[in-house]
Amino acid sequence: MIKQRFLKLSKNAQCWIILFCILCCVIGCSSASLSVTQNDFVVHYIDVGQGDCSLISCGGKYMLIDSGEEEESKNVLEYLKELRIKELEYVVNTHPHSDHIGGMHKILSEVDVNTIIMPDICNEITEYNKMVDVINKRKITTIVACAGNVYSLGGSIFTILAPNSNEYENINDYSVVIKFDYQDTSFLFTGDCENISEYEMVASGYDLGSDVLKVAHHGSSTSTCESFLKAVNPTIAVISAGENNQYGHPHASVMSLLDRYNVECFCTKDCGTIIIISDGTGYSVIKEKEISRACACYKIRV
Known part of the structure; x- marks a missing residue:
């Protein structure tokens, strides 16, 4: 290779x-600019196959959103090592499904983490229990995701937009949704939130408008409803999905909708890891493949 x-x-x-x-x-x-400075806002949509993992950096501070499956943890740790990242300011576990948090226990065991943000929902799967054990063992501060709460990462601000209920039938709808604002650019991360959560965010009147949308649930047909996409109004969409995955992600209906709204789409199964760099006024896209x-x-x- x-x-x-x-x-x-x-x-x-x-x-x-x-x-x-x-x-x-x-x-x-x-x-935006060919040069990258420490103050730039950089998102690495790491290719973890049929899973999810995003690394965000700004002002020398780092956040990791999800980890992918357990077998991908070695690749994620190597990625962090290559970037000389020894400490994460935040880790976000969007929801307790193995394709999102399966490898998190291994990452938390090897990298220092200041704060974990996660929804108030558990899932009695092995990967979740292993993660909770490491959190307790290392005494990592954990915050329950609460819609409307605002935090900072370096020179950027991020807002929790979901979940907006604690009575969902589907674990996917407990997904933590985060919007980052960095000067004049904005990025939205959606986990696996489905139409119910999307409708709630639109109805709540949140400012969903974002330049870059991390498409929910790997491009599943049960996410990215038209009213939500209209409210976000992105220029770029990023989808994390594995090559030849059994689910047919991303779904043709989602791709058609994105195309109809003139959203430029990048998918990890085609591009590998995708890196987007913002200097606060514009952005550049780099594709691993x-x-x-x-x-x-x-x-x-x-």
Whole structure:
């Protein structure tokens, strides 16, 4: 595999190739700036197959939203290690399904975490119980997600928008939904919230408007209703779904709706890990698989 050979290169070689690849990939994207500073707002939509995991950085502070399945924890930990991240200001467990929190117990065991945000719902699955055991063992501060609460991460502000009830029949609707505002740009993270939760957020009158929408439930047909998409009015949508997944995610109806509203869509099954960088006025999109192709071309030339 090209990616494996690339990782065996010296650090200096990696730096030069990454610089070359980023220049190749960013040209033509909606552009903020080619340079990345510590104050920029950066989101890594990490490819964890048929699961969910997002890393957010701003002002030298970091948040991890979900972890993917347990077997993906090694890849996520390696990703954090490569970025030299030893401490997470926040970890958000959107809801207790294994494709979102399955590997979280391993991450919490190895990385220092200041605060965990999670919904007030449990699920007696092995992965959830392991995670709770580590939280208790390491005495990590845990906050129940409460709609309307506002927090900061570096120079950004994030607001909890859901859940808005504690009586859902479907665990997905307990998903923690977060909107980040960074200067003039905004990002919405939705977990696996379904239509009921989406309708509640629209009816509550929240400011849902966001430049970038993390599409709920891997692009399932039970999420991303039209009224919610209208309220968010994104320019870009990101979907986390595995290649050849058994659920057919993302669903054709969701893709059609996004297309009808002229939303540019990026999916991890096609792009690999997706990185969006905002300088507060605009943003750039970098796709892992384009970097891999650029690296392959570069290696052939040298």
